[in-house]
Amino acid sequence: METIQGALKNGRNVLDRINMPQGEFDTHVSNIRKAMQKEKLNLVLIYGYAFDSYADVAYVTNFITRLPRGALVALPLDGQPMLFFDGSTRGIPSFRKTVSDADVIAVSDMVKDCTRHLTERNMLKGRIGVAGLRQLMPYGQFKALETVLSDCEVVETNSIVPDCRLVKSIREQDEIRRAGRILREIFDGIKEFDFPSMDEHSIQAVLYKEARYSGAEDVRALFGRATDDHWYLGPAEKRTIKEGQTFSVYLSVEFERYWAEAARTFTIQDGLLIPADQGIEELFRRSAEVLKAGKTGSEAYSSITQILKGGAFEVLKEYGIGYGIGLSPEEQPRIAEREITPLAEGMAIALHLVAGNKDTGVLMKGDTLLVTEAIPVVLT
Amino acid sequence: MGTTEHKHEKIVKMMNDKGMDGVVIISRGNISVLNPSYLHYFAGVRPFGRMSGAVVSKSGNAVLLVGPSWDARRIAGKTWVADVRGTDRFSVDVVKTMKDLGISGTVGLIGQKEITGEAYAAIASVAAIQPAEAFIEEMAREKSPQEMEQAKEAAKIADIGFAAFLEFARPGLREYELAAEMEYAMRAAGADDIFILLSSGRHNDEMHEPRDRRMAKGDKVIGEITPVVDGLFFQLCRTVVIGKPEQIVLDKYSMLMKALQDSVAAVKPGLPAGVISKAMNKVISDAGYGKFCYPPYMRARGHGFGVGSIAPGGVIDDNTTIPLELGQVVVIHPNQYLPETGYLACGETYVVAENGAERLAKTETKLYMKEV
Numbered sequence: 001m002e003t004i005q006g007a008l009k010n011g012r013n014v015l016d017r018i019n020m021p022q023g024e025f026d027t028h029v030s031n032i033r034k035a036m037q038k039e040k041l042n043l044v045l046i047y048g049y050a051f052d053s054y055a056d057v058a059y060v061t062n063f064i065t066r067l068p069r070g071a072l073v074a075l076p077l078d079g080q081p082m083l084f085f086d087g088s089t090r091g092i093p094s095f096r097k098t099v100s101d102a103d104v105i106a107v108s109d110m111v112k113d114c115t116r117h118l119t120e121r122n123m124l125k126g127r128i129g130v131a132g133l134r135q136l137m138p139y140g141q142f143k144a145l146e147t148v149l150s151d152c153e154v155v156e157t158n159s160i161v162p163d164c165r166l167v168k169s170i171r172e173q174d175e176i177r178r179a180g181r182i183l184r185e186i187f188d189g190i191k192e193f194d195f196p197s198m199d200e201h202s203i204q205a206v207l208y209k210e211a212r213y214s215g216a217e218d219v220r221a222l223f224g225r226a227t228d229d230h231w232y233l234g235p236a237e238k239r240t241i242k243e244g245q246t247f248s249v250y251l252s253v254e255f256e257r258y259w260a261e262a263a264r265t266f267t268i269q270d271g272l273l274i275p276a277d278q279g280i281e282e283l284f285r286r287s288a289e290v291l292k293a294g295k296t297g298s299e300a301y302s303s304i305t306q307i308l309k310g311g312a313f314e315v316l317k318e319y320g321i322g323y324g325i326g327l328s329p330e331e332q333p334r335i336a337e338r339e340i341t342p343l344a345e346g347m348a349i350a351l352h353l354v355a356g357n358k359d360t361g362v363l364m365k366g367d368t369l370l371v372t373e374a375i376p377v378v379l380t
Numbered sequence: 381m382g383t384t385e386h387k388h389e390k391i392v393k394m395m396n397d398k399g400m401d402g403v404v405i406i407s408r409g410n411i412s413v414l415n416p417s418y419l420h421y422f423a424g425v426r427p428f429g430r431m432s433g434a435v436v437s438k439s440g441n442a443v444l445l446v447g448p449s450w451d452a453r454r455i456a457g458k459t460w461v462a463d464v465r466g467t468d469r470f471s472v473d474v475v476k477t478m479k480d481l482g483i484s485g486t487v488g489l490i491g492q493k494e495i496t497g498e499a500y501a502a503i504a505s506v507a508a509i510q511p512a513e514a515f516i517e518e519m520a521r522e523k524s525p526q527e528m529e530q531a532k533e534a535a536k537i538a539d540i541g542f543a544a545f546l547e548f549a550r551p552g553l554r555e556y557e558l559a560a561e562m563e564y565a566m567r568a569a570g571a572d573d574i575f576i577l578l579s580s581g582r583h584n585d586e587m588h589e590p591r592d593r594r595m596a597k598g599d600k601v602i603g604e605i606t607p608v609v610d611g612l613f614f615q616l617c618r619t620v621v622i623g624k625p626e627q628i629v630l631d632k633y634s635m636l637m638k639a640l641q642d643s644v645a646a647v648k649p650g651l652p653a654g655v656i657s658k659a660m661n662k663v664i665s666d667a668g669y670g671k672f673c674y675p676p677y678m679r680a681r682g683h684g685f686g687v688g689s690i691a692p693g694g695v696i697d698d699n700t701t702i703p704l705e706l707g708q709v710v711v712i713h714p715n716q717y718l719p720e721t722g723y724l725a726c727g728e729t730y731v732v733a734e735n736g737a738e739r740l741a742k743t744e745t746k747l748y749m750k751e752v
Contacts (some may be wrong), residue, residue, distance in 0.1 A: 006427040007411050007575040009610060010563070010590050012556045050410050052430060066589045068410035088676070090586045112414045135498040142497030196568050205567035212560035232454035235428075315549065318450040318466065 003220045009066040011217035014100045025100035032165040042126030049136040055327035056161035111144040131159035167346040179260035180379035182214040185346040197241045200236035218254035226361030249366035263366035264380035297339025313355035322351040347371040402483035406491035408432040414694035421688030425458040432471035437481040444485040471502035478506045488512025523707040534614030535740035537607040541566040559590040571607035583722035597662040602725035615711040617727030620748045636726040639663035639714040648736040653692035654700040659683035683707040708732040733743025
C-alpha cells in the first residue's frame, strides 16, 4: 500500500549474499537484457526515487536510497551496470557492501556527472531506453537529461523492468516470506506485548521496535477505529484506545528490500489486544481463494466483488482490494477493473478487505499471498 | 502553523500581486530534514502519497488533490480546504482541476525542486509556470504559537531519545538496534517520525544512517537524534564513548563545546546566519584544524527547522547571508571530523530570541561516557 514515508530508512540495511547471491542479480540483468534485445536497445537508463519507488534500481543492483533522493542505473547490453547515486564518495565503501556487482559512482549533479561518465565510455549512442525518468525524476534534472539525450534515439521503456519483476524468483519469494514472517510473529504475539500505554503512538512504537529487531529496514503502520463516524486509515495520532474499543492495524515491513503487508482488527479486553473476527475472516478466505494462476486481475476483482456483494458487510471500495507486492509496496498486477495481466504462479499479491456494518463498525483484514496453480499460500 | 485564513488570504493576494491566475503547491509525500514541506504547511495536514497538490485560483477557490485516493477520507477531516479530491493520476487530475478553476495564463508552482517531469508537463500544458516558493517561505517565516509549541514538545522528545541512546548503547548491540530503542522511546513519547544518524567505531570517518555493525568497548558512538512533531524536526547531536574516553577525546570535545558556545553567543536577530559558522570555524581553526572546517570534511554548521520554511536555510556556512530572525528554530552543531579522533558530534537546537539563542532541550551538552 502506498503509505506514509519516513524521514529516513534507519533499519537493518544489508545485502545477505546467501539469501541473494550475485547469481540472482545476474539473472535479473539477463532478464532485462533479453527485453532490451527484443527492443533493439543499446542502453537502458533506469531511475529510482526515495523510499517507495526504488524497485527497478534495486532489481539490478540491490541499491536503495535511505534518504529521499534519487539513483540512476545505466545498464548497457554488455558490461557492468553503472549505479549513480546522489551523495558523496565517502559513502561508496559502505554502499559496496550492500550493492551487487556494479560500478558505483557518487554524483553531486546527477545529470552532469552521469552524462560525463557515459560519454567517456561511449555509451550514449544507438537506441536508448529510459525507465521511470519522466515519472520519478525531479523536473530540473529530467529537462537537463532530455537535452543531453536530444541527439540520441530515446525510447520510453517504463515497463521493461516491472515486467521482469512480475513473477518472483524462488529467492525473491523467500525474501517476501521473511518479511511476512516478521508480520506474522508480530500479529501472533501482539496480545503478549507490553504497551507503555494504550494509545496509537505507544502501540506503533512497540510494533516498530519488534519489526526493527527482526531486521525490518522500513516499517509502516496505519490505524483505523471501527466505530468512528468518519472512519479512515491513517498514521498514529494522539488518540487513546479505550477498553472495549475495536480498531484495525495495517502494518507493512521491508526486509532486505522486499515488502510484505498485513492488517488485523483487535478489541481491547482487560488491557490486551484480542483479535476481532466477526465474520470478516471468512469473507477474506473466500476472496483469497479466487487468486489463482490464469485469472486476470479484473477477473479476480469481479469474482471477489461478487463474494462481497449482498453480504452482511458493506465494503469501503475506495481502499481497493489488492495489488502486487515485492520490491515495491504496491506494484503490478492490480486486482482491479481493467487489469488484463493474468495472475501467474510466483506472483506475490497483497489482498485486503475494509468492510463493516452498523453493528461491527469498519473492520480490516489483509495478508500477503503467493499465487499458485491452486489456492494461494499465505505468507503473513 | 499560521491560521488558515491568514494562509489562504495571503496566497491569493500574492498571486494577484504577481499577475498569476493560480498557484499549484505539490508534494511527493516525502519529509526531509533539509527541506520544507510546503503542502503540509499550506493545507495544515500532510498527504503522504507519491503525488498530491493544492490548486488555488486567483479568486480564492481551492482544491486539494490527495494521493493515494483513499487517503482523501482522512485528509478531508483535517484540512481547512473544503474541496478535497482523491487522485491516483495526479498529472491528469491537476489539469482537470486547473481548468475547472479557470486557471490559464500564468500559474505559480510551489515545489519546483521535487516535481516530476510528467507532472510539470501536465501543469505547463494549461498555464505558463513561474516559481512561487517565495509565497510560502514568506508567510511561513514567522513561526506561529502552534509551531513553537511543537518545537517545545519535540525538544522534550529529543531529550527522551537521548536518554535511550545513553541507556542502551553497549558492546554487542548493533547500530540499527540502538536506533530501534531510540525510535521506540521517541515514538512512544509522541514523535510522528524520527531521523537518526548513528555511527560507531574507534574512528568514525562519517556520520551515517545506522548500519549493522556491532558496537564495541572503546567506540565513540555519534548520533543525530531528530524527532519530528507534525512536520517540525528538532535535533540534538551527541557523542557517547563506550568505556573511558582517552584524554585526547576529552580535550577535543572541550574545543567543540567552546566552538558551540561562541557560535551561540554570536546569534543575534538581524545578523546573517553565517556568523554562526564563522564563530565556530574560528575556534576550530585556531586549534589548528582549519582545513577540516570545509568540504570535503565539513559542509553545514547548522540549519533551520520549520514546516513551511527552514530559514535561515538547509545549510549554514560562512557564506550564508540570510538573516537570523526572531522565532527561527535553528540547530547549531560543531560536529567535526578530526584526524586524531575521527568524527565527534556536538549540537543543540535553539530558538532565535531578542537576547540571542534560547535553548529548548534540557540534556546537558557534554561528552558522555557509558561505563562497561
